[in-house]
Amino acid sequence: MRHSNYADVVKRISRPSGLALAVSKPKDGPANIITLGWFMRTSIKPPMFAISVGLTRHSHEILSENRNFVLAIPSVTMAEQTMQCGLESGRNVDKITEFGIKTQHSTLTDIPILADAVANFECKTITQVRSGDHTIFVGEVKYSWQHDDENLEQLLSIPINDDRFNELIKKGSYAFGFIRD
Numbered sequence: 001m002r003h004s005n006y007a008d009v010v011k012r013i014s015r016p017s018g019l020a021l022a023v024s025k026p027k028d029g030p031a032n033i034i035t036l037g038w039f040m041r042t043s044i045k046p047p048m049f050a051i052s053v054g055l056t057r058h059s060h061e062i063l064s065e066n067r068n069f070v071l072a073i074p075s076v077t078m079a080e081q082t083m084q085c086g087l088e089s090g091r092n093v094d095k096i097t098e099f100g101i102k103t104q105h106s107t108l109t110d111i112p113i114l115a116d117a118v119a120n121f122e123c124k125t126i127t128q129v130r131s132g133d134h135t136i137f138v139g140e141v142k143y144s145w146q147h148d149d150e151n152l153e154q155l156l157s158i159p160i161n162d163d164r165f166n167e168l169i170k171k172g173s174y175a176f177g178f179i180r181d
């Protein structure tokens with residue numbers, strides 16, 4: 001063991017990792033989608049997810065005013081859209097329309113679920129906590145959805161240039177793909 005720079009240590013441990021998309025909607029305006037690497041299950045009864053959203057994100061503004069959101073787990077068919085939602089802000093672009101993201105009505109609210117995702121969870125924020133330059137929003141799952149295709153692969157954030165993984169898209173320091181059989 002040796003002391004090392006925080007960023008170098010984190011780089012070593014952080015991939016491959018799951019990806020999520022949080023869909024939120026302001027009162028007047030289209031639903032917006034943010035790509036998230038920082039999310040986790042936090043309770044079984046009731047089921048809950050926590051998401052960590054940067055203070056500067058457009059999604060942060062929306063999630064602070066509308067307590068409902070949808071947490072979608074992207075499939076491999078959403079590799080490009082997941083990258084775009086992580087690189088563009090909803091302040092400048094209507095991501096659902098511009099990136100051709102297929103949606104479906106949800107049960108609880110007018111926030112859509114994502115039709116090509118492996119899973120969708122309709123959540124209601126029950127608490128939030130400031131964590132440095134992010135806020136952790138904790139949502140209770142009200143309804144869960146899964147894709148009809150049982151074999152649809154979940155999209156992962158993978159190490160760049162590692163041939164154990166099947167790379168689907170790469171931009172800057174991000175690569176997305178799935179684990180080869």
Ligand SMILES: Cc1cc2nc3c(=O)[nH]c(=O)nc-3n(C[C@H](O)[C@H](O)[C@H](O)COP(=O)(O)O)c2cc1C
Nearest residue numbers: 035036037038053054057058059086087088089090
């Ligand atoms: C792979 C990946 C993971 C990301 N994870 C997070 C995250 O966990 N939390 C966060 O606030 N931003 C994360 N981002 C950055 C946001 O997705 C990005 O800033 C996005 O443009 C914000 O959109 P918005 O302004 O419409 O909310 C991630 C981006 C990528 C590409």
